[in-house]
Amino acid sequence: MALDHPSAVARNALVVIAVILAGAALRSLADVLTPLLLAMFLAVMVDSLARQLSGRVPALPTGLATVLAVSVAAGAFFIAVLILASRAGGFVETLSSAQPRLIGLLTAGAQSLRISQPGTAARMALSLDPTAYLGRIALAFQGFLSEALFVLVYLGFLIASKHAFGRKAVKLFAGRPARQNALRVFESVRDSVERYLWIQTVTGLMIAVVSWAVMAMVGLQNAIFWGFLIFIVNYVPIFGALVAILLPTLFAVVQFPGPWQAVAVGGGLWLVTFIVGNVVLPRMQGDSLNMDPLVVLLSLAFWGALWGLAGMFLSTPLTVLAMLILAQFDGTRWLAVLLSADGEPDRALRRG
Numbered sequence: 001m002a003l004d005h006p007s008a009v010a011r012n013a014l015v016v017i018a019v020i021l022a023g024a025a026l027r028s029l030a031d032v033l034t035p036l037l038l039a040m041f042l043a044v045m046v047d048s049l050a051r052q053l054s055g056r057v058p059a060l061p062t063g064l065a066t067v068l069a070v071s072v073a074a075g076a077f078f079i080a081v082l083i084l085a086s087r088a089g090g091f092v093e094t095l096s097s098a099q100p101r102l103i104g105l106l107t108a109g110a111q112s113l114r115i116s117q118p119g120t121a122a123r124m125a126l127s128l129d130p131t132a133y134l135g136r137i138a139l140a141f142q143g144f145l146s147e148a149l150f151v152l153v154y155l156g157f158l159i160a161s162k163h164a165f166g167r168k169a170v171k172l173f174a175g176r177p178a179r180q181n182a183l184r185v186f187e188s189v190r191d192s193v194e195r196y197l198w199i200q201t202v203t204g205l206m207i208a209v210v211s212w213a214v215m216a217m218v219g220l221q222n223a224i225f226w227g228f229l230i231f232i233v234n235y236v237p238i239f240g241a242l243v244a245i246l247l248p249t250l251f252a253v254v255q256f257p258g259p260w261q262a263v264a265v266g267g268g269l270w271l272v273t274f275i276v277g278n279v280v281l282p283r284m285q286g287d288s289l290n291m292d293p294l295v296v297l298l299s300l301a302f303w304g305a306l307w308g309l310a311g312m313f314l315s316t317p318l319t320v321l322a323m324l325i326l327a328q329f330d331g332t333r334w335l336a337v338l339l340s341a342d343g344e345p346d347r348a349l350r351r352g
Contacts, residue, residue: 011331019335027306034310035147039154041197041317046073046159048194070159077148083228181328189324193317199284204234207276211244214268218261220252230269236312237296241277245269291319292341 026033049069054060173179212227220226226248233240249266256262299319303311319339327336327345336345 015332015335023302023306030307030310034307034314035150036154037314037318038310039151039158041193041314042073042151042155043158043162044190044194045197045201046070046155047162047190048198049073066159070155073155074152077152080228081148083224185324185328189321192320192324196317196320199281200235203276203281203284204231206280207231207234207244207272210272211248211269214272215248215265218252218264218268219256220248220261220265221255226251236309237300237316239300239312241273245273290341290345291316291323291339295319295339 046066046069049072050062050065053065053068054062057065173182208227208231211230212223215223215226229247230244233243236243245266248269249262252262252265253259296316296319299315300312303315303318305311307314323336323339323345326332326339333345337343339345
């Protein structure tokens, strides 16, 4: 009996060491893995849309449903690129024209705070000339397009090789019980990630449309650009909502001479985010994720530190994936229990 305790400690220590080494490997392979994982999660949404089309139109062949789903995804991608390309110039122009207003606000703020040299604030604002960063913005946009094209290429190969997954599963698991258990885990992971992505997409679209209406009524410039940005950052837990509220509000402060427009923009965006996040989202999501809220925040920091912005986008689905897989092995189940909200990480498997 005295040997059991040390063996358990050693096993848990090996798990922790394995997690650290895996984190280092994931960080070093970020350029390869992030577009692949983005393509995998996009493939989940495409497959979900194809299955929805096949279910609603039984006469529709499976291959044609997949082609239609891919066409919708590609169309959405090109619309996003067109929005960015058409609105980016106006956004930079707005930044340049708002510089005198920014200098005035910084100077007034320095005077109200009784700073002895308010000219320093003005010089700081002058040094932040947006036109000086057009080259960097162009390079960043080019990098985004290259990354997106890699994601689309990976997506095409994943969809093309989808039919081979079943045969590979048969070869991996010789026994029928093991194969059935692996299939249950795969379907649970797929359903959880699919549900999360669709819920975030629907709620993000709701927030973006209402936010665009609020900003357009107030008269904020580039309201379409801001609405698109709000939709994108909605996939980032917690911090995405803060960015979606603060950035348009700050630009409203710079654009308008009076404070009420900025108050209207900030209050409207906060109200729609609060209603969707605290009323609509819990009813749609329910207890499907079964993740502790603290774990959501920690996973955001962990994956963000590993892969930057892409890691923030993928933080929640990756943590759900890790939780369900860790729950299948006795040596790592304790980690899955810590990640879960109620101590039952594989509840979805038993319910299924």
